[in-house]
Amino acid sequence: MNPGRRLALIVACALFIENMDSTAIATSLPAIAADLGTEPIALKLALTAYLLALAVFIPVSGWVADRFGARSTFMAAIAVFLLGSLACAASGTLEQMVAARFLQGMGGALMVPVGRLVLLRTVPKSELVQALSWLTIPALVAPIIGPPLGGLISTYSDWRWIFLINLPMGLLGLFLAWRFVPDLREPVKPLDWTGFALSGLGLALALFGFSSLGRHMVSTPVAVGCLLLGLGGMAGYVWHALRHPHPLIDLRLLVLPTFRAGVMGGMLFRIGIGATPFLLPLMLQLGFGLTPLASGLLTFVSAVGAMFMKTIAASVLKRFGFRRVLWVNALLASAMLAGFGLFRADTAHGVIMAVLLVSGCFRSLQFTSLNAISYAEVDPARMGQASSLSGMMQQLSLALGVAIGGYALQIAGAFTGHDYADASNFGWAFLTVGTISALSAWVMFRLPPDAGAEMAGRAEPGHEITDPKPAQRPNT
Incomplete structure (x- = not known):
């Protein structure tokens, strides 16, 4: 098989399980809530936790790949995503589910961006359009398969299988990444650690506080405190980014x-x-x-x-x-x-x-x-x-x-x-x-x-x- 197409298909596997998982869980929220003994509306925290992890860790994905190597980072990202999937399947409370979804999101934040970076750095420009077109297929197909599959599992089986079915494809992705993904490295630029701390903690606290104001998981005073601290951290990042020569996220x-x-x-x-x-x-x-x-x-x-x-x-x-x-x-x-x-x-x-x-x-x-x-x-x-x-x-x-x-x-x-x-x-x-x-x-x-x-x-x-x-x- 053409190396560029093979690389695209390997990255596509990662993108497929991520997109299918996200669309399948949305269909199964009432079933999950009933089993966890909580209200379906409280599971908005499980959805936002995943998206929050993506927002926090996507900006550092390129630096991590350059620091530790593209293949090592890609494999680690798949492994973290699979560990998060196992944790989701084993969850017995809302708090456990939210933490597991955040772990899943950490893997997803590195998995697809690093895979796309490998394609951009290794595939010849004459083959890049075709390789990227292969990458878009799972992004289009997974949302079609996800809702019926999640509904089928929740109606006739246990919702936990929504997360467990990630394991075979994820393990296959790990093997193929180890076998075929090059361990690319680029000169590492200094990471804006202050910016990462301010933006990451600010986003995490602000969104968690805002999502928890409905008295889910924590009390209202704690939620308000988290929201205010998070907004303060985000404001601090704006002040920092406009003065730093190479900020983590360039607001300019x-x-x-x-x-x-x-x-x-x-x-x-x-x-x-x-x-x-x-x-x-x-x-x-x-x-x-x-x-x-x-x-x-x-x-x-x-x-x-x-x-x-x-x-x-x-x-x-x-x-x-x-x-x-x-x-x-x-x-x-x-x-x-x-x-x-x-x-x-x-x-x-x-x-x-x-x-x-x-x-x-x-x-x-x-x-x-x-x-x-x-x-x-x-x-x-x-x-x-x-x-x-x-x-x-x-x-x-x-x-x-x-x-x-x-x-x-x-x-x-x-x-x-x-x-x-x-x-x-x-x-x-x-x-x-x-x-x-x-x-x-x-x-x-x-x-x-x-x-x-x-x-x-x-x-x-x-x-x-x-x-x-x-x-x-x-x-x-």
């Missing part, structure tokens, strides 16, 4: 208009979208009384829509341009997200699947556009820093989405006087996260009309597109 990149729009606007959009894998299975199972399997067989179609949109996204961007696609599509995707709250227990399943399918298309187009426009003005020397900051903010926004979605559900229950799991409360929760997501349209609308024109194939390099109708800019 946010002066670039397209990068700022992609990161900050993308954060608002992802907060809304990040709540969906948490709220939707709860609504279908707790609100409508569906089994986990029936729920998974409905929600997987969203990933099918996302896969279809990948095939035409480039053509859409070339036809309409980044700015128009980003702000219009943000409103459309957010409206459909808010519309999930209009589903009722007697809504035909075909209608639900059709809405989720179309929603997946809009969501995928937005993600593709955001991921591209973010790097339109970033020079090659700062691309690694830009990727780290963007990746960290993506995971942080998804974690915030889960937490905000849970709070919206609880607040709706308090106002309606019904239990939070009552079907009527989900409409308000989806409206809340959909509104937050829609706010991203204003950030995108403020982009220049020719933003990313070269990347979209709408202008020759070095030539700008002028706005032919400045008086009618919203309709251009």
Whole structure:
């Protein structure tokens, strides 16, 4: 087999088990909660713990690979992920599950970025596009398989098998990595340990405190204390990063208009979208009384829509341009997200699947556009820093989405006087996260009309597109 393709498939195995695990667990939250003796809404902590670990450790993945070698780091990351999977399967309390998911996230934070780094450093440029295309396959296929598989296991077996099925593929990945992944090393630059401590502890404490305010795991005073300490640590990192010559995460990149729009606007959009894998299975199972399997067989179609949109996204961007696609599509995707709250227990399943399918298309187009426009003005020397900051903010926004979605559900229950799991409360929760997501349209609308024109194939390099109708800019 072609070495580049073989390397891509090895990394793809790691990406597949990570994505499949994340989508399968969302479908099984009610079953897990019942077994652990806690409320399903409390398991938002298990979801946010994983995403938080990704946000904290992704920025140091490149340094770790250069310091200890790419193969050693990649194998260690797989091993940590598998240990986290075993710990998840053995969990008997909410606290144990949250800790195990954080351990899983530590492995995931190194596993895929380091694997992608190996590809970029070893595969010839003439073969790189083909190798990276192999890498995208599991990212598209796993979300299709994950929800039905998680539902099937939770309905007819024990939810713990969701984590145990990671072991065979993970062990195969370890063997293949040992056999075929080169142990690449690069000169190690000094790590910004102060920045890592401030950003890591700040993010961890702030998000844990915010997610725990619903009196899950710790008391409200402790949660508030963690939140305040975390915000202080994050503020300290901003002060530190703006003065350090080589900060862990270079916040000065946010002066670039397209990068700022992609990161900050993308954060608002992802907060809304990040709540969906948490709220939707709860609504279908707790609100409508569906089994986990029936729920998974409905929600997987969203990933099918996302896969279809990948095939035409480039053509859409070339036809309409980044700015128009980003702000219009943000409103459309957010409206459909808010519309999930209009589903009722007697809504035909075909209608639900059709809405989720179309929603997946809009969501995928937005993600593709955001991921591209973010790097339109970033020079090659700062691309690694830009990727780290963007990746960290993506995971942080998804974690915030889960937490905000849970709070919206609880607040709706308090106002309606019904239990939070009552079907009527989900409409308000989806409206809340959909509104937050829609706010991203204003950030995108403020982009220049020719933003990313070269990347979209709408202008020759070095030539700008002028706005032919400045008086009618919203309709251009």
